[in-house]
Amino acid sequence: DVVVVGGGPAGSTLAALTAMQGHRVLVLEKEFFPRHQIGESLLPATVHGVCRLTGVADELAAAGFPRKRGGTFKWGANPEPWTFSFSVSPRMTGPTSYAYQVERAKFDEILLNNARRVGAEVREGCAAVDVVEDGERVRGVRYTDADGREHRASATFVVDASGNGSRLYRRVGGTREYSEFFRSLALYGYFEGGKRLPEPNSGNILSVAFESGWFWYIPLSPDLTSVGAVVRREMAGKIRGDSGKALAALIAECPLISEYLADARRVTEGPYGKLRVRKDYSYHHTTFSRPGMILVGDAACFVDPVFSSGVHLATYSSL
Ligand SMILES: Cc1cc2nc3c(=O)[nH]c(=O)nc-3n(C[C@H](O)[C@H](O)[C@H](O)COP(=O)(O)OP(=O)(O)OC[C@H]3O[C@@H](n4cnc5c(N)ncnc54)[C@H](O)[C@@H]3O)c2cc1C
Structure with missing residues (x-):
């Protein structure tokens, strides 16, 4: 059928x-x-x-x-990271106020x-x-x-x-x-040993805006973290060439992500060993x-x- x-x-x-x-x-x-x-x-x-x-x-x-209770953002005028929890919505409080x-x-x-x-x-x-x-x-x-x-x-x-x-x-x-506005590019890879947000938000996504765009920082297990830089199209030059150097340079531009990855090691083998680029979305x-x-x-x-x-x-x- x-x-x-x-x-x-x-x-x-x-x-x-x-x-x-x-x-x-x-x-x-x-x-x-x-x-x-x-x-x-x-x-x-x-x-x-x-x-x-x-x-x-x-x-x-x-x-x-890992359970995701919400998102933690360093974004906008507020210099400190702020957190929203799914449970603030009256329609989601209770046993379903989390994702993975x-x-x-x-x-x-x-x-x-x-x-x-x-x-x-x-x-x-x-x-x-x-x-x-x-x-x-x-x-x-x-x-x-x-x-x-x-x-x-x-x-x-x-x-x-x-x-x-x-x-x-x-x-x-x-x-x-x-979309003209959202025609961004993403460069992402995986790290072991990255820092976690304090409890109870250790499973949250951490999203951090910086000069060239924003980072996602997603805890996939106690040790493994997905880290991606989304850059605006006019910044596309920043992810050309050697991807390893490009990602390291973008991380260096973003103090909070640098801090979270200070003791981490990028995974270079197996299914998470590659750096990948996605473009032309939205x-x-x-x-x-x-x-x-x-x-x-x-x-x-x-x-x-x-x-x-x-x-x-x-x-x-x-x-
Ligand atoms: C940079 C970036 C970050 C993202 N982050 C998030 C996030 O944090 N959370 C979130 O929810 N979403 C996120 N997304 C979006 C998410 O990746 C997609 O929306 C989601 O995977 C779409 O699911 P899908 O089933 O439509 O397609 P897909 O997951 O792409 O599955 C399509 C399947 O079709 C198969 N296929 C392709 N062509 C053929 C063919 N000709 N014949 C047979 N099979 C075929 C593929 O192998 C694949 O398995 C992100 C996307 C991008 C680009």
Whole structure:
């Protein structure tokens, strides 16, 4: 009934919900999970709301991800860091006033396996190449498997949940419009031994504005921290060339992040050993559907990461 392209949070959520309704669902995911992705700081409405609907909330709770009670910001006129807690909202006080900081490789795999568990068929290593059309209507996709063999999958609906990097979204028509204001770039890596905020906020995201942009500082475990510099486009020169030197120079520009990383070591091996750059984000597509096809998650739109909204918008759009 439904072919879902992409097994990230948007695709696995839609696949789970649709399979739970008794429909036949096929997920095509081009990578083999676990795979790296950015977007590690979550919101309560995702982990207690959407993930409760898909039946995966308890498994997430048992996975040992650090609890995020809110955000701590050094931003604006106030020279001291200030903290907001999710619990200040009357709608969120009580047992659901926290989210998680997640290693996306683990989080996305839990969600994708949950989609399998509730009845979706998931084929990893399978990349959608194009949609199959019948006049106005989309009727399926062409895809290649891990051996490069081409296949066709027919369905009443094709869901493009392939994130920001694929080109499938173009087949829905319309255009992708980029925000001029939020056309920033991010350079990020991982550190061991970084300092933690004082309790009870040690699991908070720390966001720090500085001359060239802002930093995220996300505790992924007692020892591992995700650190990213988001710089405005006119500062793009600061992240060209040697990424290691560029990140070190940006950290040196920002006293609070320098202090938090004073005794830390950058991870240089394994899945967290690479420095990565993401650019040209913040966009929306002018149309989200055509007969037989819809866009969800980053395939449809993405807003600047400053409020950690990406995974929530991805999963919520799948409802
Ligand atoms: C710098 C930066 C920082 C961010 N920080 C945060 C944050 O702190 N919190 C937050 O919530 N969000 C954050 N985000 C946003 C977050 O990364 C995304 O919004 C989220 O991952 C979107 O989920 P998705 O399922 O739509 O796409 P994805 O997570 O990208 O998943 C798409 C999947 O589709 C697969 N795929 C791609 N092409 C094909 C194909 N042709 N065939 C089959 N499969 C395919 C990919 O392999 C991938 O697994 C950040 C984003 C950026 C750029």
